[in-house]
Amino acid sequence: MAKILMITGDFTEDYETMVPFQTLLACGHSVDAVCPGKKAGDTVKTAIHDFEGDQTYSEKPGHNFALNADFDGVDAASYDALVVPGGRAPEYLRLNQEVLAKVRHFFEANKPVAAICHGAQLLAAAGVLKGRTCSAYPACAYEVTASGGTFADIPVTEAITDGNLVTAPAWPAHPAWLKQFMAIL
Incomplete structure (x- = not known):
């Protein structure tokens, strides 16, 4: 089973955080949910x-989502995969250089990455979308193409896999997104 890192923050999208966190745990994976400036037990x-x-x-x-690991103690190299939920959090998380370095690690090491909705903002800021096809909430199409990626304009219930990257427009795509992500874990 995989050891997965989830990077999130305040005003993350409720379903896009809770559903993959709980689904991956239910499937036997280990998931550490972290946020810069917060510790395990914080929400x-x-x-x-x-x-x-x-x-x-x-x-x-939405709800208060409890983090279960400390951001400062995370070594990205010790994880097998990354999950980036959408919502408002990626908008400001992309300004954090430590977050961007952790995201880049997963691409440099060719580890599985699942990003949904506004999570593409974080990938674009990390500079990892050049030459890749990426779906996202349609309002994020500009960030995908401006960073050298190709925006996949797919139905809101679908997901797309490009190598180690699985992306989707929004939470209605959870079945397709999580199925594709688990296939590459």
């Missing part, structure tokens, strides 16, 4: 994003 606030016919998603308060 991050989540946001529930929904698609209700507006010009963009709606946002409502």
Whole structure:
């Protein structure tokens, strides 16, 4: 079974954090959820994003998600794979050089990476999308292409795998996204 790192933060998307965390644990994998500036036992606030016919998603308060590892103690080399949830967190996590270095490690070592929705913002900032096909929430298409990637405009229920990278537009793609990610673990 794989040892997986999940990098998240306040106002991460609720489903995109809780569902992969719990699903991967249920399948026997080990998952360490971390956030810069926080320790095991601390929580991050989540946001529930929904698609209700507006010009963009709606946002409502979600749950408090308990972290189970310390960001400062994480050595990316000791993990087999990375999960990057979407939501608002990637927007500011991409400004943290330690986060970007950890993300780059997984690409340099060709380890499996699963990113969903706004998680592509973190991948773009880390400079790991050049020459890769990546799906994301459509509003993140610019970040994908500006960083040298090809944006995969796929249905919200689908996912795409490009080598070690599995991406999807948003949480309705969880079945496809997690199935593809587990296939490359």
